[in-house]
Amino acid sequence: MNTKTRDGIKAYTPLSLKLYDWWVLRVSNRYAWKCATERHLIPHFRNNMKNNHLDVGVGTGYYLTYTPDSCTISLLDLNISSLEAANARVGRNRVKASILHDVFEPYPSNLQEQFDSVSMFYLLHCLPGEMSDKAEVIAHASSALTKEGCLFGATILGDEAGHNVFGRKLMKIYNKKGIFSNRTDSAEGLASLLTRYFHHVEIVVEGRVALFKAERKKEMMLAE
Template sequence: MKHTQQSGAKVYNPFTLSLYDWWVLNISNKYAWKCPTDTRLLPFFLHHMGETHLDIGVGTGYYLKHAPATHAISLMDLNPDSLKIAASRVGNTKIRATLQHDVFDTFPADWHGRFDSVSMYYLLHCLPGEMTTKAKAIKNAGMALKPGGTLFGATILGKEVPHNAFGKKLMAVYNKKGIFSNTNDSADTLRSVLNEHFAKVTLEQHGAVALFSATMPRSL
């Protein structure tokens, strides 16, 4: 599968996105992944978000709508429907730019060194390949940071995590359909990739979800 033909991105259309908040952010996060949106994921997002922010893999824009009005937000996604819906939800007063782009491809030059923070929420587990392959996306995201900026995100792990019956079922279905590609993703492999590209890394695990932050990109 080519990176530009990711099933994980193609699954999102206006209909599936209309169900996203209910199914993913409410039902799945609470009952399958055991990492509630309101008490874990949203506070982590807002804590690490800077005044100039790039969100990669935008979903419906749920987290971004909670950003302070003074923040300047840019959006990047492979899926045009996600970009449109997220931009509409967040509003023109906060949105500075949108870019339909494959995270595996080098970012445009004027997006390098541009942001105080970059988020990758529920993106990595949708990207094809092993974590070592996904490292390219992490490297590219790091190049978008200003000096002192922070890359942060959340991803569902497939290995060495306590999946319940609901989570195991979703994992099997999503990986079979190509929506997820995270069977071998573990906290250790994620930490290793982050440490390869950043000098300072934090990682915490809640249920089946890893929440991470990284600063001080190494020479890229």
């Protein structure tokens, strides 16, 4: 396992995943990050997912339960507990592939230019380093997209977003433990990162969360 990503995934144990939907999607999203799951995140997922889809950083597989039965779903994560939880939730018969993989590493050749859409929900803020250090992650995800494919997702912004008392407390705890690495993350930094790899980028900030969509990928550049 790449040491870069160890801290970000260690919180996702079988026990914590049982509490994830309640704590993150109901409590934290509504009261800390001010971005209600039902109002903002679910529609963002449903509106951008396409027929052949790869979900990266799968959590519990929550958003995938909102996909049409006609969609082909693949999963990619470094945490085996998350993959197992998502498989169980979505239904193993609906999952085409379940891939144990570090997002900082290039995707396997059989995943190159295969997907119409790739989602990253609450992944970027869990990855180590500044926003610019996560360029490899975006580069590798773009390599899995078809020419007309779409990368979309959501990430919690840093200190400059103006968190409330609850949000500041969670930010302090999560960043200290290495679960988050997002103190300096901004919508501007995210836009700069995405425009390195895509011609068309849209970012909407809801509360303290940036909802992003990137399309029309550029000729592949390897992250330095």
